[in-house]
Amino acid sequence: MIKDGVALLKAAQKLDEEALTAIFDEFAPAIYKYTLRLCHDPIIADNIVGDVFAQLLEQFAAGKGPRTNLRSYLYQTAYHLVVDRSRYNQHTAPLEVAVNMHEKGQFVPTQTQIEERVLMEGLVTAMNSELTEDQRHVIILRFLEDFSLKETAEIVGKDVNNIKVIQNRGIAKLRKALGLQMEDE
C-alpha cells in the first residue's frame, strides 16, 4: 500500500493500478461532497466525480496531469466541470442536502443544540442567498474543504490577495446575516 503522497502521485503517473485506486478511495468522497455543495444535485455530483477521475486517467495516460498538488488539481477539475455544466447559477436546491443535521430518534436535543441548529440553518440560508458565487466558492474551499489561501487561489484562478478580499467580504456578509441570531445569544 502506497501511503506517501508524492510516491502515490509518481506511481499514478506510471499508471500503477494500486496507486490509481488509492487516489480514488482517498479523494472521491471529498470531491463528491464539494461538488454537492456547489450544485446541490447528488446525481450531478456523482457524474462529476466520474468525470474528474476519468480526466485524471486521461491526463496520466497522455503523460500529463498534476506534478505536485493532486488534491488541489482534483478540486480545480471538479470546479471547472461544475461551471461547464451551467448548474452553478441555479441555487434552487437548498444546502440542507449537505447539512442534514437531523438525526431522528437518536437523542433529545438540548436547548443549546437547538439554538446551534437554528444558527446553522441561518448560516446555510445566508450562504445560499446573501453571498455571491465567488464568495460562496471561496468560503466553501477555505472553511469547508480546508484549502489554504494559495491553493484556493489556484483552484479559483485568482490572485491570493483577491481571495483574501473575497473571503473577508463573504464572512462579513454572513456575520451581518447572522447578526440577529448572535444578538439573541
Add this chain to the structure above:
Amino acid sequence: MEFNPEDKKVVDLLSKLKNSNGTYPSDILAARRQAYLKQVANVGLGIGVGTGLKNAAKTGNGAGTVTTTITSKILETALIAAIAVEAGSAAYLYRDKIADLIKTYTHSSNVQEVTPSSDNGSSLVPGLIETLESPSATITTPSNTPSATPSGTHGPELAGANNGTDSSSVNATPKPGGNNGNQYGLTPKPVRTKDNNNPGGNNNGGGNNNGGNGNGNKKP
C-alpha cells in the same frame, strides 16, 4: 489567518458545517468505483483510452463502458478485415496493370541510369573522333549530288565543287530582290530535263552516283 471575535464565530460555525453529512451514498460510490477500476484496466491495456474514458465518464455506468469498449473493438477488427480483403481483391483484379506500372517504373529508372554514360563520350581519344567524323566529309564532296535541294544551304566548298557541271542546281532559289521577308511562292517549280544519254538509267541510288557514275543526270 486572524479573525476578529465576531468573524471567528462565523468561522466556527462554518467548521461545524464542514463535519455535517453529505457523504457519498455507499451503493453509488461502489458503482462509481467499479467503473473507475475498469477504466484503469483499459488504460493499462492501452485500449480505447480517449473514447472509452469519455464514454465512461458520460454514461457513468461500468457495464455500459465495457459494452462500448467491446463493441468498438469488434467494429475495429471487422473494418480492418474488410479493408484487407478489399485491397487483396483489387490487387488480384488489376494485377496486369500493376505489373505494367512496375515495369514502367523500373524501365524508366534504367533510362535514368544510362544517361550519365553520355558524359563518357568526352573522354574518347581525339583520333577516334576524327575517324568518326571523316565519313561525313567524304559524303559531301561529290560533284554530282542528285539531291539538289533548292534551299541553297550548301557550304561554300560544295558550291565550288559544282561550279563546272551543275551551276543551276546551286542557285535554285532566286535572290530575295530586296524582299527579305516572306519568300513563300517565289520558289520556281522544278523543270524536268530530258535525258538523252541514259533514258532508263538508274539514278535513284545515291551510292551509284557517289561512286563516280555521274552521267550528267540531275534530279530537279
